[in-house]
Amino acid sequence: MEKLVIAFGGNALLRNGDVPSFESQYSRSVDAFNGIWEILEDNRVVITHGNGPQVGNILLQNEFSRSITPSMPLHGCGAMSMGFIGHIMSLAYDNVRLQRGFSREPIVIITRTLVSEDDPAFLNPSKPIGPFYTKQEADTFVQDRNWSMKEDSGRGWRRLVPSPAPMDIMERNSIIRLLADGFQPIAVGGGGIPIVRRKGKFIGVDAVIDKDLASSLLATIIEADRFMILTDVPYAYTHYGTKDQEKIGKISLDELQRLYDMGYFASGSMGPKIKAAMEFVRKGGKKSIITSIENSGKAFHDHSGTIIVPP
Numbered sequence: 001m002e003k004l005v006i007a008f009g010g011n012a013l014l015r016n017g018d019v020p021s022f023e024s025q026y027s028r029s030v031d032a033f034n035g036i037w038e039i040l041e042d043n044r045v046v047i048t049h050g051n052g053p054q055v056g057n058i059l060l061q062n063e064f065s066r067s068i069t070p071s072m073p074l075h076g077c078g079a080m081s082m083g084f085i086g087h088i089m090s091l092a093y094d095n096v097r098l099q100r101g102f103s104r105e106p107i108v109i110i111t112r113t114l115v116s117e118d119d120p121a122f123l124n125p126s127k128p129i130g131p132f133y134t135k136q137e138a139d140t141f142v143q144d145r146n147w148s149m150k151e152d153s154g155r156g157w158r159r160l161v162p163s164p165a166p167m168d169i170m171e172r173n174s175i176i177r178l179l180a181d182g183f184q185p186i187a188v189g190g191g192g193i194p195i196v197r198r199k200g201k202f203i204g205v206d207a208v209i210d211k212d213l214a215s216s217l218l219a220t221i222i223e224a225d226r227f228m229i230l231t232d233v234p235y236a237y238t239h240y241g242t243k244d245q246e247k248i249g250k251i252s253l254d255e256l257q258r259l260y261d262m263g264y265f266a267s268g269s270m271g272p273k274i275k276a277a278m279e280f281v282r283k284g285g286k287k288s289i290i291t292s293i294e295n296s297g298k299a300f301h302d303h304s305g306t307i308i309v310p311p
Helices: 022-035 036-040 053-066 076-101 135-145 174-179 210-222 253-261 270-282 297-302
Strands: 002-007 044-049 106-108 112-114 127-133 148-151 157-161 184-186 191-196 201-204 227-229 236-238 246-248 250-254 289-290 304-311
Touching: 002 210, 022 036, 022 076, 022 157, 036 076, 036 297, 044 076, 044 174, 044 210, 053 076, 053 127, 076 106, 076 184, 076 191, 076 250, 127 135, 135 148, 135 157, 174 210, 210 227, 210 270, 227 270, 227 297, 236 270, 250 253, 253 270, 253 304, 270 289, 270 304
Parallel strands: 002 044, 002 227, 044 184, 106 184, 112 191, 227 289, 250 304
Antiparallel strands: 127 157, 148 157, 191 201, 236 246, 289 304
């Protein structure tokens, strides 16, 4: 029996063309748990997940109703998405486990992630979130709310927020204890709710933490044997999407770092996953895996997927 962190990508709940309803996200979640069931059954696993589409919809609802009820801060909306997704995933997990006769109960942990107020990301907000606005609306938000705004490809103006590096997982001890006691933790949703320590107090901040980096940090903290990132492709690739596309199988940390430095992995797609996978191995992890949900069983047994090992 091994200890793992499995990070679900956005396709675990929504795929291109899906209507973002509760029912469709539940159905995708059932498919995801059926896809990794053998791994869950034979190992101790913490499940983490993204929240991009879900928190985006909450932000839309937040803005459209601001004349009726006070708008909530981004970190509050992140917490809402964590509870919403946790409900979907625990419901799907429970129904799959009932079919398979498995007794390990799920538990959703609303997770906070500590970041540094001195992180350079706070001086250079770069992550676009929320709805599109007109130039006039954007100027008003800059003046009234001190938001950073940027025009987005001719579609309108969007808010930019920082994306600081995760420093610690606040609920680390609860996750470790629950895992040891035989529960199935679902944690670190969307990278966690970002908080800072200021003048002896913890304070929520409006930022977006990369979910794969936060999941990698959690895997290191709990001393996992493996860190698995599940996305919508069975491998990471060089020259992705071109005629020269080539899959990456088993690869050493040093060799993958060389490819990363050469710019093969886009910052908006595979780049953060590669970085998170390398971080886990660099900090002492035995193995990171990047693959699809459908390919996860074969990848777990080293028969497929991109597998990163120490130098």
